[in-house]
Amino acid sequence: MSKIVDLVSHSENARHWSPEDALTDALRCIKENDGAFNKDLKKVLIIAIDDNMDDYNIGFIQAGMKMSECLAACNIAQAKFRKYMGY
Numbered sequence: 001m002s003k004i005v006d007l008v009s010h011s012e013n014a015r016h017w018s019p020e021d022a023l024t025d026a027l028r029c030i031k032e033n034d035g036a037f038n039k040d041l042k043k044v045l046i047i048a049i050d051d052n053m054d055d056y057n058i059g060f061i062q063a064g065m066k067m068s069e070c071l072a073a074c075n076i077a078q079a080k081f082r083k084y085m086g087y
Helices: 005-010 019-030 067-084
Strands: 042-051 056-063
Touching: 042 067
Parallel strands: none
Antiparallel strands: 042 056
């Protein structure tokens, strides 16, 4: 592992991560049983946002989930993100 990747993986600010860095770290967490990302994980939702145009283009990949569960996961994540941001 290069020193640059090592610094990114220990950063408190993932804003500077590439999508590949984030997906690699998620896979590492699954393999290492790290928190909600564990080897028994049955459901996952990946959301991608392309803001290179005038409007946001959103894509997603999900595994083991119904659409209603994806929506619920997004609502729960929104509440957690707001809490982290102090709202």
